[in-house]
Amino acid sequence: MTRRDIILQILVEASGKSPEDAEALFRAMLAEDLISNVDLKEEFSDPEAQRMLADFRGELPGIRRWLCEAGLLDNCGHA
Numbered sequence: 001m002t003r004r005d006i007i008l009q010i011l012v013e014a015s016g017k018s019p020e021d022a023e024a025l026f027r028a029m030l031a032e033d034l035i036s037n038v039d040l041k042e043e044f045s046d047p048e049a050q051r052m053l054a055d056f057r058g059e060l061p062g063i064r065r066w067l068c069e070a071g072l073l074d075n076c077g078h079a
Contacts, residue, residue: 001049004040010056014063015073028072 004026011022029035044052056063068076 001044001046002040003038003042003044006044006049006052006056007035007040009053010060010063011067013057014060015067025067025072029070032070032072034070034072 008019008022008026011017011025012019015022015025017025026035064073064076067073
C-alpha cells in the first residue's frame with residue numbers, strides 16, 4: 001500500500017465521501033499544498049500500512065475538523 005493509498009483511505013473515512021469524491025478532495029489538498037514533503041509513492045508493508053491506518057483512525061475527528069477549517073468539506077456542522 002502506498003502513502004497515497006493510505007491518505008485516500010483516511011480521507012474517505014474522515015469525510016464520509018465516496019472514494020471518487022475523496023480523490024477530488026486529495027487533489028484539492030495537493031493544489032493547496034496541504035500535502036507536501038512526503039513521498040506519495042512510498043510503499044509500506046501490510047502490517048505497517050495497517051498500523052498507520054489505525055493511528056490515523058484514532059485522529060479522525062481532528063482530521064475532519066482540519067478539513068472543515070481548511071474549507072475542503074461542506075456541511076461540517078457546529079464544532
